[in-house]
Amino acid sequence: MLDSSIFAPQENKVRMQHHSDKSLSDVHGSVDPMKRKAGWRRILAFLGPAYLISVGYMDPGNWATDIAGGSAFGYSLIWVLLMSNLMALLLQSLSARLGIVQGKDLAQCNRYYYPRSINFILYILAELAIAACDLAEVLGMAIGLNLLLHIPLLVGVSISVLDTFLLLFLQRLGIRKLEAFIITLVAIIGLCFWIEMWYVKPEPLEVIKGFVPGIPNKAALYIAIGIIGATVMPHNLYLHSALVQTRVTGSDRQSIKRAIRYNIADSAIALNLAFLVNAAILILAAAVFYKAGLHEVASMEEAHQLLAPMLGTRWSSHLFAIALIAAGQSSTVTGTLAGQIVMEGYLSLRINPVIRRLITRLLAVIPAIIVIVVMGETEVNAMLIFSQVILSMQLAFAIIPLIHFVSDRKGMGEFVIGRTTKVISWICAGIIIGLNLWQLTESGREWLTHTDHAWVKILIWLFLAGFVALLAITICYPLILRRQQRHHVMHNRSFDLTGLKPARPFRNIALALDFGAQDANVLSYAMSFAAADTRFFLVHVVESAPANTLGAASKDMESLEDQQILDEYLAAFAARSLTASGNIAYGNRVQAIENFTKTNQADLLIVGSHGHHSVMDILLGETVNTLRHKVNIPVFIAQ
Template identity: 55%
Template structure:
C-alpha cells in the first residue's frame, strides 16, 4: 500500500503554477517556521541566561553545536515525512513491538509536558513582569490560550502561520534592540565559539541548552508538517521537496540560533561583565536590565518577547502532542480535550512547586524541564536515524554514509552527555542521602531499565528486519452482508469510518435502496493535519483512507451496487453536513459506536451534531 502511494503524483496549485525557482522554494516554506518557535521558547531563555551570567561567552559554541545538530536532525525528520508519508511516531510504531512503543509514547508525553511546563512558566513570568500578576495566577491564566489555539486552528493554517510569524518578528525585533543597548564585546563572542567547559556546573547548563535547542517534540512535529505540501511524487519531485525543505529549515533554524545567541550574549554582556554570576531567574534578569543598560525599554521589550515566545511555542507543542498520541497508540480525541490535558499536566506541578517553594524556583524549574527534554532526545533520535537509513523503507531516498555517520555521532554525544549527567546526579543523591537503600531500590533500577531500553532501540532494528506495515487508523474491512430489500429512494449517502459500525450502516442503506439506488460513501479524514490543513494534507493516514475507500468502491461495485465516493477533511461534524447540503441526497445513513457520557466528551458526538445541520432525513443505525 505504501509503495503504491509513493508512485502517485500529487501537485498543489501553488507548486504547479510556479515558474521561477524562488517561487517554488516559497511554496515549500512554512513548516520549519512553526518548528523554529520551539527553539526560542522560555526554556531556552532560562538556560541561555544561566549560561551567559555564570560563564560569560564561553558556552556560545554549545548553541552553535546545538543548532548544527538541530539542522541535521530536522532535515532527517523532514525527509522521513516527505518520503514515507509517516510521522516519527508512526515510523516508530512500525519499527518496534507494541510494548516498546507504549514506553516510547510515555516518554514522549513526558517531553511534551516538560515543554509545556516551560511555556506555562514563561507566559506566567511575562504576565508578572508586565502587569504584576502573581505567578500562580499567571500559571492559571495560561489555560485560556487553549481557546486561542482552537480559534486559530478553525481559521485555517494560513492565519496560524501569520500569527506565528508575527510573534517571531516581535521576538527578533526585541533582541535586536537589546543588542544595541547591551553593546557586547565582539572579540569575546568569537572566543566563545571555541569549545570549552569551565566546570561541572557548565556541563549541566550545556545539556540543558542542548535539550532546549534540539527539542524531541519538534522531530515528531516536523515529520508531520512537511506532509502538508502537495508535490510531484516522482523521484525528481521528492528530491526537490527534500531540497527545498532543507533550505526552509536552514533559514528558520538560523533565525532561532540568532535569538538564542542574543539572549546568552545579553546575559554575558550585562550580568557576567558586572560580576553578577548567579542570575538564573528570568525575573532577576528583567529587574536588572533597566539600571544596567540605562533604558526603561530594555525590560519592557524583554517581557513582551517572553510572552510572544511562550505563546508561539505552546501552539506547536499542542500539535506535537496530538501527533504522538495518534502515531504511537492510534488514539484520537477531541483537540480541546488534548490541549487541556497537556496544559493541566504542566500547570499542576508548577502551581504546587511555586506554592511550596516560592516564586524564586522558576528558573530551576525551567532549566530542569529542558534537561528532561534532553534526556528524552535519544529515544526520539535513534528511531529516526534507523528509519531514514533503511533502504527498503525509504525506497532509494535513505541517507548516505557520511550523513548517517554524522547522525550517529550526534546521537552518541547526546546520549553520552545524558549518561554522565544521570550518573553524577544519582551518585550525588546517594552520597547525600541518610538512607540510600531507597534510592538503590527505586531510582537506580529505573535508570538501569531506561538504559536497557535505549540499548534495545539501538540494536533491535539491526537484527529484526521484519517490516510491520500497520494501518494507522482503526479500520476493518471484514464485512458480513445481509439480504437486501427495496425502497423508493434514489440517492443515499452513507457515512463510513472503516470500523465495525460500517457493516450495520451499509446493510441498512442497501435495505432502503436495493440495487436500483445510487449510493455515495462519505469518509472524513480527521487527523490533526487534516483538521489544520484541510484538503491540502498529504500524509500516511490520508493515503490509507483513500485506499480503503477505493476498496469499498470496488467491493460494492462488484456486488452490483451503483457507488460513488467522497473524501472530506477536518471535523466530521462540520464536513459531513457540508457535503450533504451541497449535493442532492434523499437520506443520510450513519452508524454509531454506541458510546455515551464520558466517551462522548472524549471522542466527540458526530451524529448528534450532524442531525441539526442537514436538511434531509437521517437514518441512525446503532452498531
C-alpha cells in the same frame, strides 16, 4: 440502485467518515505549492513548517541556560549554541525527509515497526517530554506576564489554559494562518532582541572569539550540557515529520527531491533565526552581567530586574518581558500540536482536538499550580530546570529511531541518507546520549547520597537500569531482528485495479433521523446506496427530560409526536414497496444509535450533519464524531 428522487435533498453533498491514519489529518495536504506559478511563489509555499519548529529552539527553557552561560562565562560558550544549532538542523532535516518520503510521522513509524510493549514505553516517554516542554512554556509565559503586567504567577499559569482555544481557532483557519501567527511571534522576539543589542552594544571581536571551541572549567561543561539539552527538543522531531505532510508532494522522483531540498532550506533559515535569538540572549547576559561582575545571574526574574538600572532605560526590561511572553505563547502552540501527533501516531487514536489539547495543557498547568501553591513562587526556576532534565532524558528515544528509519533502504528507497550523513548523525546521537548518560549518572549519584532508605535506593537503581536497558533495546532492535516486509516506499507504490470487484449494494441500511431539514438528504442518499432487496432501519432518539428519565414509559408529548412522525415515514416506504422498520429510542444519542445499528446488523449508517463546530460541539454534543468510533461499519454524513 433505487431512484433517489423519492426524497429530494436540499443540497447534494455527502462525506464518508472514517478513521484517518494521516498526520494532523485536518490539515494534511492542505497546501498545494504546485498551484503557485513556478519561481519564488512556489518556493514560499513550501516554507513554513520549520518556523513552527524553530520556536521550540527559543522557548523559555532555553533562556535560563543562555542567561546562566552568558553571565557566568561571558561570550565563551557561543560556540556551544552554534554546535547545538548545527546538530538540530541535521536532525530536523532527517525528520522532514522521513515525513516526505514515507508519508508517515516519526510516531507512526515507531508504531509500525517497534514491538507493542516498547512502543507503549516510548509513547509514555514522549508524552512526558511534551508535558515537560509545555511546563517550561507555561511558566515562561506566566513569568513574562508577571514581569510586564505584575500578574501573579498563579493567575498567569491559569490564563495559559486559554491557549488551547486559540490554537483550535488558528488551526481551523488553515495551516498557513497558523504559520503566519507563529512567524509574527518569532518576528516580535527577534525585534525585541535586536533593539536590546542596540542598547547593549556588545564588542564584536569578543563575540567572534566566543565561536572558538573551549570549556573554561567543569561548571562551564555543566552549563554547556544544559544548553545542548535545552536546544534539541524531542517533540520537534515528531512535529516536523508531520508538518511537512501539510504540503502536497508529487509521487515522482523529481517532486520528492524538490520537496526535500525546499524543506532543508526552510529548516536552515528558521533554525538560524532561532540561533540568532539564543545567541542574542547569551550576548545580552555577557555584555551586561558578566562585564559588571554579576556571574551568578541565572533566573529570568533577576535578568529582568537588573537590565533597566544597568542599561539606563526601562524599555530594556519591557522588551525582555515582551519577548518572553511571545516565546512562551508561540512554543505552547507547537507543543500542543506535538501532543496530538504523538497520541495519534503511537496509539492510532483520535479524540476531540479540544480535549486532546486540554489534556496536554493540564499536564503542564496542574504541576505548576501545585508547586506555586505548596512551595511558593521561588521554586518556579527549579521547576524550569527539572523540565529540561526530563526533556534531555527523552531525547535519545526520538533520535535513535529517526536515524534508523532514514537509514533503511527498504523504507526510504533511493532517498535513504548517504554514508557520510549517517556517520555524522550517529556521532550527534552519540554525543547527546553520552551527555544524557553522564547527567543521569550524576543525578543518580546525588539521589543516592540524599537518601538512607533502602527501598528508595532500590527504586533509583531499578530506574537507572531500566533507562539503560530501554536505550539498548531502542538501538539494537533494528540491528538484531530482520525487518518484516511491512515498510513500503510510499512514492513507488502502485495498485492493480483490474482485479478489484465492484462493491455490492448495501443490504441493511440504518438511518438516524432527527425529524428536521436534514432528513431529506439522509433518505435520498439511502436510496442511492440501496438495491432492490435492501432493508431500511429507521431510528430517532427522543431527548426530552421525561424521556431521559423514564425511557419508553414517559409517554410525553414529544415522544408521542415523534412516534407519529416515524409512522408517517414508514408509511411512505411501504407505499413504494420498500422494506422498512423503525424504532423510537431514548437516552444517550450515541449509545442508542450504536445499539440500534448493531441489533439490526446494519452494514451502512447514514446520519445528518448537526451543523455546529468547535465550542458548540462541546456545548451541544458531537454525535457523529463520537459515533463513528463506536461502530465498525461505514458512516456517511449527509449535508
